[in-house]
Amino acid sequence: MSKIAVIFWSGTGNTEAMANAVAEGAASKGAEVETIQAADFSATNVSGYDALAFGCPAMGSEELEEGEFQPMWDDVKPELGDKRIALFGSYDWGTGEWMDTWREDAEDAGANVVDTLIVNNEPDDEGLASCAELGAALA
Numbered sequence: 450m451s452k453i454a455v456i457f458w459s460g461t462g463n464t465e466a467m468a469n470a471v472a473e474g475a476a477s478k479g480a481e482v483e484t485i486q487a488a489d490f491s492a493t494n495v496s497g498y499d500a501l502a503f504g505c506p507a508m509g510s511e512e513l514e515e516g517e518f519q520p521m522w523d524d525v526k527p528e529l530g531d532k533r534i535a536l537f538g539s540y541d542w543g544t545g546e547w548m549d550t551w552r553e554d555a556e557d558a559g560a561n562v563v564d565t566l567i568v569n570n571e572p573d574d575e576g577l578a579s580c581a582e583l584g585a586a587l588a
């Protein structure tokens with residue numbers, strides 16, 4: 450059975466709803482899933498998982514959240530090796546630029562990004578289904 454971590458930061462709950470749906474999708478494929486707040490995850494935890502999903506909304510000016518998520522990400526990304534990872538998050542007025550930058554950053558660090566998913570504001574049923582598919586694809 451594969452073990453999957455879904456690590457997220459969410460200010461107003463939209464990315465958290467995505468995280469829960471990603472976790473449900475992975476669990477539906479028989480994976481053991483842990484959903485973890487960004488502040489509670491660090492590089493030393495990476496080895497305990499086969500695959501990892503990271504969720505963070507567009508913040509700043511098309512940036513990752515700087516207080517908790519960005520430091521965690523900078524700590525974790527060099528340790529990901531060839532583990533399968535997915536990136537997801539919610540946004541509002543932009544075009545998803547933060548996700549393009551984030552994916553590039555992950556790939557520059559050598560990460561094996563299997564997929565990314567962005568959802569505008571609160572995920573609707575279609576958005577939640579896409580999240581579940583993302584989770585299932587990681588499992």
Ligand SMILES: Cc1cc2nc3c(=O)[nH]c(=O)nc-3n(C[C@H](O)[C@H](O)[C@H](O)COP(=O)(O)O)c2cc1C
Nearest residue numbers: 459460461462463464506509511539540541542543
């Ligand atoms: C401080 C701040 C900065 C933001 N910057 C952006 C941005 O650059 N681009 C964008 O599309 N949305 C931006 N947003 C909107 C959020 O990404 C959007 O509200 C998202 O749904 C929040 O997700 P959450 O509920 O998981 O916190 C920003 C929101 C806040 C509060």
